[in-house]
Amino acid sequence: MQDSETSPSEPRIPHPASSLLLDTTAEDHHIARMAAVALGLTVLENAIPSPLPGVKPGLANIVTLIVLVRYGWRAAAWVSLLRVVAGSLLFGSFLAPGFFLSLSGAVCSLLVLAFAQYLPARWFGPVSHSIYAAFAHIAGQMLVVYVWLIPHAGIAYLIPIFATAALVFGAVNGIIAARFMDNDGKPNMEPQP
Amino acid sequence: MNSHESIHAAILPHLKSGDWLTLLLGGTGVMLLALNLWSGGIADKAVIRSGGKIFREVPLSRDQQIEVPGPLGTSVITIQGRKARISSDPSPRQYCVRQGWLQQAGEIAICLPNQVSVELAGSQKKYDSLNY
Secondary structure: OOOOOOOOOOOOOOOOOOOOOOOOOHHHHHHHHHHHHHHHHHHHHHOOOOOOOOOOOOOOHHHHHHHHHHHOHHHHHHHHHHHHHHHHHHHOOOOOHHHHHHHHHHHHHHHHHHHHOOOOOOOOOHHHHHHHHHHHHHHHHHHHHHHHHOOOHHHHHHHHHHHHHHHHHHHHHHHHHHHHHHHOOOOOOOOOO | OHHHHHHHHHHHHHOOHHHHHHHHHHHHHHHHHHHHHOOOOOEEEEEEEEOOEEEEEEEOOOOEEEEEEOOOOEEEEEEEOOEEEEEEOOOOOOHHHHHOOEOOOOOEEEEOOOOEEEEEEEOOOOOOOOOO
C-alpha cells in the first residue's frame, strides 16, 4: 500500500509498494547539512593522533557553536546529537563505551549552552560558549567514567590534564567559530603582504 | 615580527571582554584543579600516637599546641607554619625534642620513654611501614 502523505503538487517518485516517503521541511535539510559538516570534521579529526584517549580537539564543535549563535539552541542540539550518533555508526562504535562518553559529553555541554546562549552577545562571544561547554563536556565524561567504567579515585589524576585540554581546545574552537562568523560577508579581511 | 603581528590580528579582534573573563576563570580553575589533585606528596596532617595507638590526627593548616599525656608526663607538640615538632617532653635524653621541625610527609619524631610519636602524613603513603 502506498503512503499518501506527500502533497499533491510534488512529483511522485516511483517506488515499490509498502515503502514510506517522509515529509521533510527545509529546516530538516538545513540541520542535516550542518550535521553532515560536523560529521566530516569528526572524520577529519580521527586522523589526528591523540596523546591520551579522550583528549581530542573536538573540531566538530565549531559547527555546534556557529549553529547555536545563528539558529538557536534547538538546532544546535539536533546537530550535536545527530553528529554523535551518526559518527558512532560511521566508526562502528555505536553503543560502545566511547559512544556513551561522547553522548554524555554532548548532553552536558548542550545543557550548559542552554544557559550560556543568554550571555550578552556584546561581551561574550563563541569563545566563552565554547570554554563553558568544553568544561561541561569533560565533567560529564568524567562522571560517566567514574560511575560506570573506572570507579576508582585514581582518575582524579587525569582531571587537570582534561581541564587543560578543555581550556585550550575550547578557546581554539571558539576563536575559529568567531573568525568564521565575523568574517562572513567580508571575504577580503586579511591584508596579506 | 610580521607573523607575530598577523597572529595577533587574526585572534585578538574576535575575543571580547567577557571572553577574557572566561579565559581567566578557566585558567584559574585549571590551576586550582592541578594544585588540589596533584599535590599527593605534601604533608597535610600530623598523626600523634600515644602508647602505640593514634591519639589524634591534626591538620597542619592551623597553628596550635597539643599536649599528649604519657607514662612519664606530658609531651607538648607544636604545629606552626605547616611544620610540627615536639617542643617539650619529660624524656631524660630529649632525642625527640632535639630532632627539631618535621616538614616532609613521612617524617617522624618518637619519644620512646614517654611513648609519644608524631608523624607527618600526606594523601599518599610513601612506605607501608618503617622499621629501625
